[in-house]
Amino acid sequence: MSALHELGALDLWRHLHARDVSAVEVAQHFLERIERVDDAHAFVHVDAELALARARAVDDADDRTGLIHGLPFADKDLTQRAGQPATFASRWMAGNVADATDPVAQVLDDAGGVTLGRTAAPELGFAGYTRSALHGPTTLPGHPGLHAGGSSGGAAAAVAQGLLPFAPGSDGGGSIRIPAATCGLVGLKPTRGRIPAQGGVGTIGGLVTAGAIARSVIDVALLTDALIGRVNGVAPHALTLRSPERDDGSLLAAAVRGEGRYRIAVMTGGTPWDETDDVRISPEATAAVDATVAALTAFGHEVGEVALPDASGYPEAFTALWRGGAAAAPIARERRHLLEPLARWIVETSDGLTAGGLARAQLWATAFERRVLAAFAPWDAVLTPATALTPRPLDWYPEDGEADFRHQVLHTPHTSFVNVTGLPAIALPVHRTTEGLPMGVQLIGRPGEEATLLAIGRQLERRIPWPQRVVDAMRP
Template sequence: MSAIHELGALDLWRLLHARELSAVEVAEHFLDRMERLDDANAIVHIGRELALARARAADDADDRTGIIHGLPFADKDLTRRAGQPATLGSRWQADAVADTTDPVAQVLDRAGGVVLGRTASPELGFAGYTRSALHGATTLPGHPGLHAGGSSGGAAAAVAQGLLPFAPGSDGGGSIRIPAATCGLVGLKPTRGRIPAHGGVGQVGGLTTAGAIGRSVIDVALLTDALIGRVNGVTPHELTLRSPERDDGSLLAAAVRGEGRFRIAVLRGTPWDATHDIRIAPEATAAVDATIAALTAFGHEVGEVTMPDASGYLGVSGYAEAFTSLWRGGAATVPIPRVERHLLEPLARWIIDSSDELTAGGLATAQLWATEFERRVLAAFAPWDAVLTPATALTPRPLDWYPVDDGEADFDAQVRHTPHTSFVNMVGLPAIALPVHRTGPTADGDGLPMGVQLIGRPGEESTLLAIGRQLERRIPWTERVVRRMRPSR
């Protein structure tokens, strides 16, 4: 049999359900790997005592119907769990310990998951790469001079190293899709409202939702079903203000089947084109071209769609102003006293300081602009089952690429790296990152992952998973990740 860390999450679940493996055995295996083999700085806290207590409880339970019963995961460092560190990746909270547990962690606990620790995040989750003065940089496994992406970079780097079978993350502008694509993994950002415990509903701007990162489409679907909180096939929505636009049933079933023929459009342009020097690297274009070739071979219809008008109206100059206003609106809710802001790093300090200048009228106008933009995007995308873009415009970035001492310049660099992701959060659509391509050989002989993004209709994650599963059957990205793990047994 393959080593435990080489097994997919669904395969592990089957062995746990059949009692061929114990949850304690699985937890100890992954905890040992975390302690010995985290070369990428993916894990910022290991909670061995809590993990083994949860694993023993899973083994002793008569009821094993939880969707991820006995499977290990780790909280992102932005998620509170009572009695555990709550640093938020920030020196400001370096010694903080949570006194409550966030709903999204409660949902995964109810689903039977066994929490092992915490994965790295940039300060307050504000960056599309994972580095903090508190915890250092999280790097692309096997490439210590490159960033792993962010803000769920610790989650992605942990899965890519075989420290976890899958991992939850959060995504407010690409924070699941960027690190997933960078680390050669699958990452799903669900529709706004699809994850009752953390789906964007009720937030300023409604940008951020929980989601899943894994080696395979099937594993991501399994964890997403757990995040949704299905119990005996029914999805409770007590934690949200509204139910999702559509609920297709088990996402895992859709991923396993991987069936259907669809209409897919390649997106031309980005909403940042008017304000930033957006350049798409040849490696990103190659990833899209490889996907088009595979989709065409499967019999899907492939066409084109142009980015809808993102220029100024309603007194807002355009997409860049609207998105940054919504982002600053969210930052304004961070409860940091003004006298402690000197503890923040330049990016977080720039965002929070600039939120002081945001008026109620300015925030309301930005939200109105976003609502109108959402209508335009939905109308343009309506004829298509999915829309295809690069996941990142550039290859994985060197550690010194972001100007970390200048918050505004840092933000601009992030836009140039990932110009296709944030508008999906503004519009609230589901999107999946798929690691379809690799660059040519690098100095260590291993090419760099390059992914694509598929954007779906509201509530139709099942379509994205079906297309992803078809591509996964043709492109062996899961095997690539497993091969990288083997020298580190």
């Protein structure tokens, strides 16, 4: 058997199920590895006592059928777990401890997972990189001068370093796909409503959903099934979105099969941010798309083009929805000085957001969603770059809050509109630059059609076998 951290999550689960190794042994291995290897600062809190107690309970349980029985994971620093730090990566919340566990953490416990601690996020999750005054920056593993992406950057850096076999994240504008693509991993943002515990339904704008990051398509599918809460392959939760075009079979099965021939379009016509920002697609991002098109064509898929529908007004609408979420945060004015520039800019500008302005933004977003769904409907998947630029240097984002936001747009102009429309999307690490930096693409699917994205992703994984070794194995 390979070293535990070199195994994929599904392979590790099989060894646990066969009792080749215990959950305690697995937890001990990864805890030791976190202490020794985490150069990228993926973790902001590790609770070995809690992890080992949980692992012992999993080992002692009669039922070993949990989808992620005995597998280690970590909560993103924006997720609350009773008795654990709950700072949301902000000095405003320093020292706070959660008194309850969020549903998205509980569903992974119920599936047999073993949490080891908390992975890094930017303050309040507002950034497409991972850095906070409270915890410092999370860097691209193997490249300490570059950002790991965000806001689930700690999750991605943990997986890339072999500190976890997979990791849950959350995505409100690209926060799973950006760090996955940056760190050379697979990241899936499910359809709005697909994850009952955190699916975006009932929130302002419906932007944020839980999702999964892993080194392989199969492992992403496994964790996503666990997040859905499947029992014996079925999603029993009344609020789980189901695709009208397929039965409720597991996503893992679809990923393992990796079958089908599909109609896939490359998105043309610019980005939703072109109205306000000078977005430029780098040659490296174009090369990633070109490599994907070549592989898809070789597989026999039909590849064409589809234009992004009219997005006039998108920047104003999206920022209004983003500010609407910030306005709900109970941050007293006298404590706003504790916020970092980006979060302070978003929170303070939310003061001027009126009920009418928020309603108009939501109505615009709904109309835009309908235009995008109509345009994309003939296609099984739509292809874009995951990021427009290569991984960014640590000093690239300005200290001014608004300028910081504008730089994020330039880096990742293709991700947030997928949250606005509620569609599923997967980031795939199909390309490496001449310097060896990961560059990914994004495939956007129809509502509820994660299985199609996983099948296409699995085919690309076979055709363009991206590195799945952990980063420290590739150190000079």
